[in-house]
Amino acid sequence: ETMARTRQxxxxxMDDDLNTPSAVAALQKLRGETNKALxxxxxxxxxxxxxxxxxxxxxxxxxxQSDDWQFKSQPKLVVSGTSGGEKAGLSDEEIGAKIAAxxxxxxxxxYKLADQLRxxxxxxxxxxxxxxxxxxxxxx
Numbered sequence: 001e002t003m004a005r006t007r008q009x010x011x012x013x014m015d016d017d018l019n020t021p022s023a024v025a026a027l028q029k030l031r032g033e034t035n036k037a038l039x040x041x042x043x044x045x046x047x048x049x050x051x052x053x054x055x056x057x058x059x060x061x062x063x064x065q066s067d068d069w070q071f072k073s074q075p076k077l078v079v080s081g082t083s084g085g086e087k088a089g090l091s092d093e094e095i096g097a098k099i100a101a102x103x104x105x106x107x108x109x110x111y112k113l114a115d116q117l118r119x120x121x122x123x124x125x126x127x128x129x130x131x132x133x134x135x136x137x138x139x140x
Contacts, residue, residue: 003053006030010057020061027057027064089140090124099128099136 006026013022034050042050058064090098102117118128121138129137 002030002033003050007053007057010060014060023057023061027054030054090121090126095121095126095138099138102128103136 006029009026009029010023013019013026016022030050030053038047054064098117098121102114102121105111105113105117121128125140127139129139131137
């Protein structure tokens, strides 16, 4: 049902004089609903179906066409002072601590510190995604 609704919203947007902002918004809405469903658990078949639907709709706009391995590959982080391209970076615990400190800074309205912590994480290849419910998710 969600997929059919998304596909129809996407097609309607494209039929409306190539209204790409609305088409991308339909994809974003599907992404949000998919993330919620993933938290509850989805079967492998459903995951593959959703991925193919994203690719099918995204192909119209030239989006979401990377191979699976490109989505899954982790960047190799190199910190100054390491030698020979050795993989380095923050541990999950260190990342969690910095994110907790960032959240505390945001709650106390110290946005300068929150931005500084986000920039520190970004320099290590860590992306923070702030969610509408006030929580944050991170990925390398």
